[in-house]
Amino acid sequence: MNLSELHNGESGYVERIEGTLAFRTHLEEMGFVVGQKVTRIYNSPIGTPVVYAVMGERVALRDEEARRVNIANEPISTEELIHSPNSTKTGKDSSGMTGSEIEEDHHHISADVSCHDAQEAEGDGTHVCTNCHEAVLEGCGGCPNCSKPNVVKPANPDDITIALVGNPNCGKTAFFNAASGGHERTGNYAGVTVTSVVGEMDLDGHHLRIIDLPGTYSLKAYSPEEAYVAQELSKGKVDVIVNVLNVNNLERNLMLTLQLKEFGLPVVGALNMYDEFRSSGSTLQMETLAERLGMIFIPTVASSGEGVKETIRQALDAALSNKAATEEHRENRREILQAIRNKERSNAQANAKVRGLLEGIYELKEGKQKKRTLFLDRLLVSNPVSYIFFLLIMWIIFQLTFFVGQYPMDWIEAGVDWLKDTINGVLPEGWLNSLLTEGIIGGVGAVIVFLPNILILYLLISLLEDSGYLARAATLADPLLKKAGLHGKSFIPMLMGFGCNVPAVMATRTIESRKSRLVTMLVIPFMPCNARIPVFLIFAGAFFPKSAGTVMFLLYMGGIVVAFLSAILINRLLHKQGDSHFVMEIPPYRRPMAKSVLSHTWERGREYLYKMGHVILVASVIIWVLQYFPRGEAGETEQQQQEQSYLSTIGKAVQPVFAPLGYNWQMTTSVLTGISAKELMVSTLGVIYGVDADEVDRDMEAGNSEEAGQTSLATRIKAEGTTPAQALSFLIFALLYIPCIATIAALKNESGNWKYALWGTCYTFAVAYIVALLAYWIMA
Numbered sequence: 001m002n003l004s005e006l007h008n009g010e011s012g013y014v015e016r017i018e019g020t021l022a023f024r025t026h027l028e029e030m031g032f033v034v035g036q037k038v039t040r041i042y043n044s045p046i047g048t049p050v051v052y053a054v055m056g057e058r059v060a061l062r063d064e065e066a067r068r069v070n071i072a073n074e075p076i077s078t079e080e081l082i083h084s085p086n087s088t089k090t091g092k093d094s095s096g097m098t099g100s101e102i103e104e105d106h107h108h109i110s111a112d113v114s115c116h117d118a119q120e121a122e123g124d125g126t127h128v129c130t131n132c133h134e135a136v137l138e139g140c141g142g143c144p145n146c147s148k149p150n151v152v153k154p155a156n157p158d159d160i161t162i163a164l165v166g167n168p169n170c171g172k173t174a175f176f177n178a179a180s181g182g183h184e185r186t187g188n189y190a191g192v193t194v195t196s197v198v199g200e201m202d203l204d205g206h207h208l209r210i211i212d213l214p215g216t217y218s219l220k221a222y223s224p225e226e227a228y229v230a231q232e233l234s235k236g237k238v239d240v241i242v243n244v245l246n247v248n249n250l251e252r253n254l255m256l257t258l259q260l261k262e263f264g265l266p267v268v269g270a271l272n273m274y275d276e277f278r279s280s281g282s283t284l285q286m287e288t289l290a291e292r293l294g295m296i297f298i299p300t301v302a303s304s305g306e307g308v309k310e311t312i313r314q315a316l317d318a319a320l321s322n323k324a325a326t327e328e329h330r331e332n333r334r335e336i337l338q339a340i341r342n343k344e345r346s347n348a349q350a351n352a353k354v355r356g357l358l359e360g361i362y363e364l365k366e367g368k369q370k371k372r373t374l375f376l377d378r379l380l381v382s383n384p385v386s387y388i389f390f391l392l393i394m395w396i397i398f399q400l401t402f403f404v405g406q407y408p409m410d411w412i413e414a415g416v417d418w419l420k421d422t423i424n425g426v427l428p429e430g431w432l433n434s435l436l437t438e439g440i441i442g443g444v445g446a447v448i449v450f451l452p453n454i455l456i457l458y459l460l461i462s463l464l465e466d467s468g469y470l471a472r473a474a475t476l477a478d479p480l481l482k483k484a485g486l487h488g489k490s491f492i493p494m495l496m497g498f499g500c501n502v503p504a505v506m507a508t509r510t511i512e513s514r515k516s517r518l519v520t521m522l523v524i525p526f527m528p529c530n531a532r533i534p535v536f537l538i539f540a541g542a543f544f545p546k547s548a549g550t551v552m553f554l555l556y557m558g559g560i561v562v563a564f565l566s567a568i569l570i571n572r573l574l575h576k577q578g579d580s581h582f583v584m585e586i587p588p589y590r591r592p593m594a595k596s597v598l599s600h601t602w603e604r605g606r607e608y609l610y611k612m613g614h615v616i617l618v619a620s621v622i623i624w625v626l627q628y629f630p631r632g633e634a635g636e637t638e639q640q641q642q643e644q645s646y647l648s649t650i651g652k653a654v655q656p657v658f659a660p661l662g663y664n665w666q667m668t669t670s671v672l673t674g675i676s677a678k679e680l681m682v683s684t685l686g687v688i689y690g691v692d693a694d695e696v697d698r699d700m701e702a703g704n705s706e707e708a709g710q711t712s713l714a715t716r717i718k719a720e721g722t723t724p725a726q727a728l729s730f731l732i733f734a735l736l737y738i739p740c741i742a743t744i745a746a747l748k749n750e751s752g753n754w755k756y757a758l759w760g761t762c763y764t765f766a767v768a769y770i771v772a773l774l775a776y777w778i779m780a
Helices: 021-029 078-082 099-106 172-180 224-235 247-261 274-279 286-293 308-321 323-330 333-341 348-358 368-380 386-404 406-426 431-448 451-467 469-484 488-496 501-510 514-526 530-543 548-573 594-628 638-643 646-661 665-673 679-688 693-700 712-719 724-736 741-751 754-779
Strands: 011-017 037-043 050-054 057-061 069-072 118-120 126-129 135-137 160-166 184-188 195-203 206-212 240-246 267-272 296-299 583-586
Touching: 011 021, 037 368, 160 172, 160 224, 160 247, 160 308, 172 195, 172 206, 172 240, 172 267, 172 308, 172 594, 195 308, 206 308, 240 247, 240 308, 247 267, 247 274, 247 286, 247 348, 267 274, 267 286, 267 308, 286 296, 286 348, 296 308, 308 323, 368 386, 368 469, 386 406, 386 451, 386 469, 386 488, 406 431, 406 451, 431 594, 451 469, 451 501, 451 594, 469 488, 469 548, 469 583, 488 501, 488 514, 501 514, 501 741, 514 548, 514 741, 514 754, 530 548, 530 679, 530 712, 530 724, 548 724, 548 754, 594 646, 638 646, 638 679, 646 665, 646 724, 646 754, 665 679, 665 724, 679 712, 724 754, 741 754
Parallel strands: 160 206, 160 240, 240 267, 267 296
Antiparallel strands: 011 037, 011 069, 037 050, 050 057, 057 583, 118 126, 126 135, 184 195, 195 206
């Protein structure tokens, strides 16, 4: 019998998990250990995913994942646990590998987060590093022989470094904000979306550095987060660990504590969310638990700051009193980490040890929060009406991000224009004036203008994530998206793509699976963003006046279809990146903390400005040089200057490539400038065709396709002999090729590799070319 055969309210006991080693280990870390009781709570309206209660938490699984979990109707005896296939180191496991083979295979897991090219090898999800031919696990961080140490180093050797470690959703970030006062700086290190945040404070005459490491269930390096945490603890200068635990689920949280205790570092436990624990009537004999584990525990409520300062003070005392022992173990930490990984594949024995530690001293009762969560889930997740609430919430996010955000965008744009006018009033016309106003200020303005969208988007996503609804939204969206190989959490970034692709790509960091994250960010450029609308309005209105609305609708639907088809194709190409499973913890509903949400929002906005700004600035200056030089004789019009510029020369040289699509050199040049920003496609055509700049602005602000079709630019384009077939081909190309340089920069930053940014750029160009070519041939 497997888990998928249970009905709502029925329970079973985990007997065996099938699948790759990485998949089995991940499920075990989520609580599906052999012998553990699992209860089916509810399913999504479509039937899958299904939410199960296990080890005090709720976890959503697709049916295909649930079928891999074999269960028994009765509790499993201790004798059966010892000889369970998932918990022994001898004999064959579900993949056909012997225990010794698995142990040898796991010996080569890396703690580094960088991903190296690997060739698939036989075995249980293993690959072979192409650099040194060592075996690495599917989905792990890379190869230990090739990885470069990546350490968070203190600025001063006398600083005391405290590492915050804990499971996801344990309130660790809230604890960090309470401890550091929110004065943090982000440190982005090797890996994809794996970040640590560093805060500094002074306490009792000592300078402390507090590192908020990513949430992790274990140190076995089966995910980028696990690999990064393990790396920092084994290579970095960490003096003491503060293990943040959700006191409402110690059975699972303490399994990580057992691994941390083996490092030889002093560990202080923060029993977080203690207010919920007290209000539910639950009890814990804290002194007995501290005695059994040999470490100090402090009850904390991170949201209010209760117990946080005391925990940091205890951590400081532990670091100072154990300094000699810490230094002694510092050189051996990599060996200790390797020993932790070489232990049994299953967490059953660790779970049994945790149960023994909690026996007789820990009584957990169901509080109001769980009852409230169950009630809300019946309304928002397991009911057919749930999709109405889901669409309503997504609509509100879309409206707030792009329509409310339009007002501050207009203010910023007005500020940029004022600065340009000021410079124009001070400097005479010439190359310096043009460089400052069009190259530098124009480039920086292209970044800053999207900042309101970024801030509003991340504010809303933070609210959804902290409240617990984001996981539920992913559960509702997953049945549709999985048909294209996408993750349920891909829905929100793809929806955001209709407004602006840049914040949409950045929003993919909420997706835990690296493969799903890559696929999502690579297909987002096909979602038609706002910047393409002027092109759609002018060309659809000019060449298809009677059916312009239908043409625009079909363009939008076409972008969605191409995105889904591309997701299927890219999934096949990225099969070596690992399986994309839907295994998601469903946290209880909680009230978001204003300080945490605002801090997270600002950090993402600051990161956007820093990462995107310099890339776009350089690109904008390069495009300005190509558009401005060489200069002709004095008295030449802007149109004449544009026609002899390097950019127009390139456009004329490249035009034969676009000739099969029916494009003249003017349209080709517009495509090239559109790489910088889609808004430039219309303005470039206006300059080339000699339309006054003010008239171009009015063209771009046309209220509908009928008005746009009657503008000066539309009239000139038709007068040049452009046919409806050419116009349709141009519309499709503008729809499908890479939106702008900012999107390319976002792809690079979020994927962690220029390879994916360049591949995505080339892929969108190829798709745009092929589809536009077919449309031109059919229409012509």
